[in-house]
Amino acid sequence: MVRAPGLLAALLGLGLALALALRRVGAADCGALGPAERLAFAPAAKTRWLAPRVRAPGPLDPLYGTVRRFLSMVQLNPFPAELIKALLNEPSSVKADEVVQYEAGYVVCAVITGLYLLVVPAAGLCFCCCRCRRPCGGRVKMEDKTMACERGTLMAFLLLTTLVLLIGVVTAFVTNQRTHEQMGPSAKALPETLLSLRGLVSDVPQELQAVAQQFSLPQEQVLEELNGVHRSIGNTIHTQLQSTVYEVLASVLSLGQALQVSVDHLRALNATSVELQEGQQALAPAVQGHRERLLALLQEPSCRGCAEALDRAHALELGADFSQVPSVDEALHRLKGVPEASFSSMVQEENSTFNALPALATLQTADVIRELKKVVAQQPRELRTLAEAFPGWEAAARWSQALEEMEQCSRPYLKEVQRYEKYRWMVGCLLCSVVLLVVVCNLLGLNLGIWGLCNREDPSHSEAKGKAGARFLMVGVGFSFLFAAPLILLVFATFLLGGNVQTLVCRSWESGELYEFADTPGSLPSSMNLSQLLGLKKNLSVLLAYQQCKQGAALWTVLQLNDSYDLEKHLDISEYTAKLQQELQKLKVDVKNLDLLSPAARQDLEALQSSGLERIHYPGFLVEIQKPVVNISVEKLAQELEGLAQTQGNTVLVQQLQKEAQGLRNLRQEKLLLQQRLVAKLNLSVHALASSAPLLQLETSDVLDRVTHLKGELPTWASRILKNETECFLTREMGYFSQYVAWVREEPLSTALDNGRVILCDMVADPWNAFWFCLGWCAFFLIPSVIFAVKTSRYFHPIGKRLSTSSSEDTQPFHIPRVTSLKL
Numbered sequence: 001m002v003r004a005p006g007l008l009a010a011l012l013g014l015g016l017a018l019a020l021a022l023r024r025v026g027a028a029d030c031g032a033l034g035p036a037e038r039l040a041f042a043p044a045a046k047t048r049w050l051a052p053r054v055r056a057p058g059p060l061d062p063l064y065g066t067v068r069r070f071l072s073m074v075q076l077n078p079f080p081a082e083l084i085k086a087l088l089n090e091p092s093s094v095k096a097d098e099v100v101q102y103e104a105g106y107v108v109c110a111v112i113t114g115l116y117l118l119v120v121p122a123a124g125l126c127f128c129c130c131r132c133r134r135p136c137g138g139r140v141k142m143e144d145k146t147m148a149c150e151r152g153t154l155m156a157f158l159l160l161t162t163l164v165l166l167i168g169v170v171t172a173f174v175t176n177q178r179t180h181e182q183m184g185p186s187a188k189a190l191p192e193t194l195l196s197l198r199g200l201v202s203d204v205p206q207e208l209q210a211v212a213q214q215f216s217l218p219q220e221q222v223l224e225e226l227n228g229v230h231r232s233i234g235n236t237i238h239t240q241l242q243s244t245v246y247e248v249l250a251s252v253l254s255l256g257q258a259l260q261v262s263v264d265h266l267r268a269l270n271a272t273s274v275e276l277q278e279g280q281q282a283l284a285p286a287v288q289g290h291r292e293r294l295l296a297l298l299q300e301p302s303c304r305g306c307a308e309a310l311d312r313a314h315a316l317e318l319g320a321d322f323s324q325v326p327s328v329d330e331a332l333h334r335l336k337g338v339p340e341a342s343f344s345s346m347v348q349e350e351n352s353t354f355n356a357l358p359a360l361a362t363l364q365t366a367d368v369i370r371e372l373k374k375v376v377a378q379q380p381r382e383l384r385t386l387a388e389a390f391p392g393w394e395a396a397a398r399w400s401q402a403l404e405e406m407e408q409c410s411r412p413y414l415k416e417v418q419r420y421e422k423y424r425w426m427v428g429c430l431l432c433s434v435v436l437l438v439v440v441c442n443l444l445g446l447n448l449g450i451w452g453l454c455n456r457e458d459p460s461h462s463e464a465k466g467k468a469g470a471r472f473l474m475v476g477v478g479f480s481f482l483f484a485a486p487l488i489l490l491v492f493a494t495f496l497l498g499g500n501v502q503t504l505v506c507r508s509w510e511s512g513e514l515y516e517f518a519d520t521p522g523s524l525p526s527s528m529n530l531s532q533l534l535g536l537k538k539n540l541s542v543l544l545a546y547q548q549c550k551q552g553a554a555l556w557t558v559l560q561l562n563d564s565y566d567l568e569k570h571l572d573i574s575e576y577t578a579k580l581q582q583e584l585q586k587l588k589v590d591v592k593n594l595d596l597l598s599p600a601a602r603q604d605l606e607a608l609q610s611s612g613l614e615r616i617h618y619p620g621f622l623v624e625i626q627k628p629v630v631n632i633s634v635e636k637l638a639q640e641l642e643g644l645a646q647t648q649g650n651t652v653l654v655q656q657l658q659k660e661a662q663g664l665r666n667l668r669q670e671k672l673l674l675q676q677r678l679v680a681k682l683n684l685s686v687h688a689l690a691s692s693a694p695l696l697q698l699e700t701s702d703v704l705d706r707v708t709h710l711k712g713e714l715p716t717w718a719s720r721i722l723k724n725e726t727e728c729f730l731t732r733e734m735g736y737f738s739q740y741v742a743w744v745r746e747e748p749l750s751t752a753l754d755n756g757r758v759i760l761c762d763m764v765a766d767p768w769n770a771f772w773f774c775l776g777w778c779a780f781f782l783i784p785s786v787i788f789a790v791k792t793s794r795y796f797h798p799i800g801k802r803l804s805t806s807s808s809e810d811t812q813p814f815h816i817p818r819v820t821s822l823k824l
Contacts, residue, residue, distance in 0.1 A: 039217055039739050055762040060178070063171065064766040067773045068502065074105035075503035079513045085523045106496060113492040117485055120783065124481025127790075151453075151795040155446060158788035162442040165781050169435040172774035176432060178767040180425040186759045187414040193755055194407040215380075218736035222376050229729055230369055234361025237589060237721045238354070241714070245354050245596070248703075248710050249347050252597060255703050256343025259608050262689065262696055263335050266613065269621075269685040270332055272678050276322040279675045284318055286667055287630060291316040294641075294660055302650045309644055312637050320627035320679070326617040334611040341600035353594055361589045372583045427490055428771065434483045435778045441476030442789060445469045449796035470793035477789050480782045487779045494772035498765055506761035577734055584726045591718045597707045609700045618690035625683045629675045638664040 080102050086093050100107060294313035298306040452466025508514045517523050597605075641661040645654045 037221070037736075039221060039736060055758060055766075060175065060767070060770060063175075063770050063773070067766070067769045070773065071499050071502050071769065072507075074109065074499060075103075076105065077102050079504070079508045079517065081513075081517050081520065081523070084517065085520075088523070089525055103500075106499065109495065110492065113488055116488045116779070120481065120484040120488075124478075124484065127477070127481065147795070151792070154788055154792045154795070155450070158442060158785070158792050159446060161781055161785045161788055162439055162446075165435060165442075165778055165785060166439045168774050168777040168781065169432050169439060172428070172432050172435070172771060172778060175767045175771040175774055176425060176428040179764065179771055180421065182763045182767060183421045184418060186763050187418055189755070189759050190410060190414060191407050193759075194410070215740060218740050219376055221736050222733045223373055225729075225733065226369055226373055226376065230362045230365040231358055232729075233365065233587065233589065233722060233725050234358030236725050237361065237591075237718050238357045240721050241717060242354070244710065245594075245714075246351075248596060248706055249350055249354075251703050252601070252707065253343055253347040255605065255699055256339065256341075256347075256601065258692070258696060258699070259339055259343075259604060262608070262613065262692060263338055265685040265688045266328060266331060266335065269682060269689065270328050272682040272685065273322060273325050273328075273621075276675065276678050276682065279671065279678065280318065280320075280322050283629070283667075283671045283675060286671065287316060287318055290660065290664060290667065297653065297656055297660065300653065302653055303644070303648065305647060306644060309637070309640050312632055312640065315632045316634075316637065317631055318629065319631045320624045320629055322624055324620070325624055326620040328616055331611045331613050331616060334607055335613075338607050339601075339604040341598055341604055343601060346598045346601055350594065350596055357589075357591065364589055365587050368583065368586045368588075371586075372580065375579050375583050424490075424494070427486075428775070431483060431487050431490060431775065432778075434479055434487070435775075435782070438476045438479050438782065438785065441472045441479070442785065445472035445476065445789070445793070445796075448472060449792070452796060466796040470796040473789040473793040473796075477786050480786050484779065484782060487775065487782075491772050491776040491779055494768065495776065498768040498772060501760070501765050502769055506757070506765055509757050509761065577730075577737070580733070581730055584730055587722060587726055589718055589722055591714050594711075594714060596711055602704070605700050605704055609697065609704070613689065614693040614697050616689070616693070618686055618693075621682065621686040622690075625679055625686065629672060629679065634664050634668045634672060638662075638668075 083094065083098055083102060291313060294316065295310070297303065298310040298313055446469065448465045449469030452464075452469060505514070508517070638661040641657045641664070645657040645661070648654045648657065
């Protein structure tokens with residue numbers, strides 16, 4: 001019974017688990033069923049659906065952000081609403097100074113581009129003339145102490161500038177290719193977007209005819225899931241109750257085992273007490289006889305040195321009196337025949353009954369499920385009139401015609417855009433290749449020049465490597481001057497176009513200023529007025545319509561069509577769902593056949609509870625157990641008698657002492673050791689019962705209360721779980737019908753507008769602007785590259801004289817003076 005405290009802790013934990021289970025059952029936990037799956041409706045109803053576009057995150061995103069911040073610094077002016085309004089309505093009234101004022105940042109960049117066009121080619125022309133007449137930049141005539149430091153500094157700066165150019169040109173290659181790859185699909189996506197906007201209104205009457213037929217899709221899904229709902233309900237009830245039921249059954253099994261152990265200890269205690277009393281009755285006369293004979297022998301005058309043994313003989317008498325131990329007859333009488341039940345078999349049977357709950361739920365809900373299928377198979381009456389009740393709409397033809405004209409007009413321009421994009425891509429690749437060639441020339445020149453410098457001390461070296469390195473650097477300088485003008489022109493042309501697209505269109509589109517401009521009366525020409533185009537009675541706000549579509553509002557709400565056609569009335573399936581809910585409420589699962597505790601097991605536990613096992617006076621047993629069976633050690637007394645026998649001179653006394661010693665040994669072997677073993681057995685049972693009996697009574701009461709409570713609450717909990725599960729199932733199935741209703745209302749207006757922004761700004765403008773940014777980066781770093789290349793090449797040419805100091809012997813450690821004459 002050492003596990004009794006652990007069992008009590010488990011039962012206390014069970015109480016907490018029961019409370020948590022009750023709360024969990026009451027909560028709306030639909031994890032088992034989950035949300036409704038996404039339904040795929042027929043393609044005929046998706047003719048106007050436009051999938052949202054989004055640019056996936058990539059390694060170039062930091063570069064795009066840097067370019068946008070740079071353009072924000074270039075264009076600090078807000079959106080020019082008045083300027084755009086005048087440009088759309090009266091182009092002739094637009095003044096040049098207003099455009100220049102708005103484009104001030106770009107004008108400054110144009111001035112910088114002009115200076116670059118003047119200075120760099122002019123510097124290249126002067127450099128060419130200088131190189132034709134003499135080596136421009138000069139050569140190093142003599143070597144001094146500071147030349148190595150200057151040469152190393154120039155080479156380091158040239159290498160650093162070349163690496164910056166390399167990074168820029170690689171990024172320019174990547175962004176140039178990315179722009180080229182995005183331009184074609186983006187140009188093709190524009191007609192798709194316009195086609196989607198055409199179908200937004202014009203295809204509604206035709207699509208409504210197919211909408212009513214698509215109601216069979218959620219119906220079939222619900223009917224399919226109804227085939228497994230009874231099993232799902234049973235599994236959910238089993239899953240949510242299994243921790244509570246298993247804990248109670250485990251407690252019952254553990255208590256049954258503890259009951260068996262306690263009854264065994266009690267019976268062993270009683271049997272051992274009887275045996276000890278019988279043994280004591282047989283042992284007492286024998287001990288008394290030995291005591292009297294020893295006292296007579298040891299008190300004889302001829303016994304020498306017997307005083308100490310005489311004292312021991314006086315103490316030779318029984319110690320423990322087991323006739324004084326408390327009686328356990330009443331507890332034994334109450335526990336007679338206990339345990340009558342087999343707790344392990346009972347718990348196994350209850351577990352099997354509980355585990356069969358899913359199959360039981362299937363049988364009990366079969367009739368209700370059949371009725372539910374009949375209800376689901378019916379079509380709501382309102383949907384039958386969905387298409388017939390839609391009125392004719394003349395604005396649909398105007399809307400379709402306007403967008404079709406826009407689509408037709410855009411196709412030639414899109415082809416031209418793709419053609420010019422191809423030219424831009426080719427020129428970009430050519431100029432990037434030139435910059436890459438400059439980088440290669442710089443790297444080759446540095447490598448050859450350094451190689452030549454390392455071998456310069458060798459007298460046999462022709463210094464051809466140094467000359468080759470200087471020539472490569474000059475070739476890079478020549479390419480830089482030659483292609484500087486087309487490079488900066490391409491940068492400025494792409495910068496001017498892409499920068500204005502970003503600052504004028506994309507920035508205002510993303511912030512909503514473009515929609516606000518479209519909503520301002522008089523901003524757009526009458527041919528572009530959306531309200532007039534759709535023939536609406538009220539002015540339509542583009543910004544409000546976009547926000548409503550982003551929030552999932554219906555087309556009828558956005559375009560204010562509720563006066564002519566009430567779609568919500570035809571999509572009202574509340575009566576249909578009410579029937580489903582009414583049928584679902586008829587689902588019942590009966591768990592009353594789960595007993596948890598058989599009548600025989602309950603009688604055993606109640607017998608234990610009333611046995612008074614904890615009222616037995618166990619200290620009375622311990623008092624006698626702690627006493628020795630005989631007050632002295634019989635073995636030591638026998639050894640002492642044998643020792644005395646060897647010191648005596650009287651032969652008769654010697655024989656009598658030896659006889660008594662042998663008699664004591666026989667007494668110990670035949671009776672005393674058996675009595676001591678019985679005392680040890682009694683001690684084990686007493687300690688086990690004394691430690692477990694109080695807790696066992698508490699555990700028994702606790703388990704009986706838990707079982708009674710759980711038995712009474714199981715039907716209620718099962719009903720709550722069933723109710724929650726049916727609500728979750730109803731929510732899930734209604735999710736399919738809600739998808740249908742939402743699909744009918746689904747309009748791609750906001751998706752089309754968002755796709756337009758993604759195509760223009762994210763797919764095209766960002767890589768376009770990143771391309772000119774990287775190419776401009778290369779163009780401006782060509783200037784320091786030219787300067788450092790020219791200055792560094794001086795040190796790669798042969799040096800005419802190595803020394804410029806007065807003491808050659810100090811600076812040349814290997815100088816050997818020449819012998820000019822010999823004097824005798």
